[in-house]
Amino acid sequence: MTAELPTDRLYTEDHEWVLVTSAGDLDTDRPVRIGITRLAAENLGELVYLDLPEVGASVTVGEACGEVESTKTVSELFPPVSGRVAEINQTAVDDPAIVSADPYGRGWLFTVAPTTPGELLSAADYAEKNGING
Template sequence: MSGLSFPNDRSYTEEHEWVQLAPDAAMPNTPVRVGITAVAVAALGELVYLDLPEVGATVIAGQACGEVESTKTVSELFPPVSGEVTEVNNAAIEDPSLVNTDPYGVGWLFAVRATAAGPLLSATEYAQKNGN
């Protein structure tokens, strides 16, 4: 997985999700976006279907809340934060390839009004654990 870069403005999980929350930051008053990392995208291959939590649902950090399906496999989504889902990325649901081409931008998955975070890694820690 060498050669991949990971934005420093967010935190990562060992399960290959990201949350738009700077490492060690306090829980913000505004919703934070959640997605999967370039490492996950590379491992999964071409995404064909996203099963995301519904707006209004409560997600718990580390507990499966949806799935991403690729031409190779199905993988569960584990949210990095707990809270209420405030938005889902309908564009990505309609065209999962957005996640493949831009996992940190237009390929985000859902937004959460976070109340707590699970174990999070900085971009550097995540990169070190994934061979960069």
């Protein structure tokens, strides 16, 4: 496992992450932070624009809720959990380069008060599926 792939979150096959509790469980009692993986950020290239869902909007697993635009392409965001958006990271919207520089820290995208998780992978499973080794 590479140090660049935090084990305190769960991952999707679409390269998004959701921060979970220290027990490794999804906490439906408080909003969870969501972002994209370093692998996704590196594959996208220089990020120039984020289109994130609005605070209060409902998001559903499997349904696009926003976009990440780079100098090379546009990629849709798929939430790892269903629920209501509680907060967006305005700092990342104002400066999308933060997402590439620190995707697991300051580059988070939005938070969701979760109701239902999607199919989530552990860090080890995500790393194995994507050829990430350390």
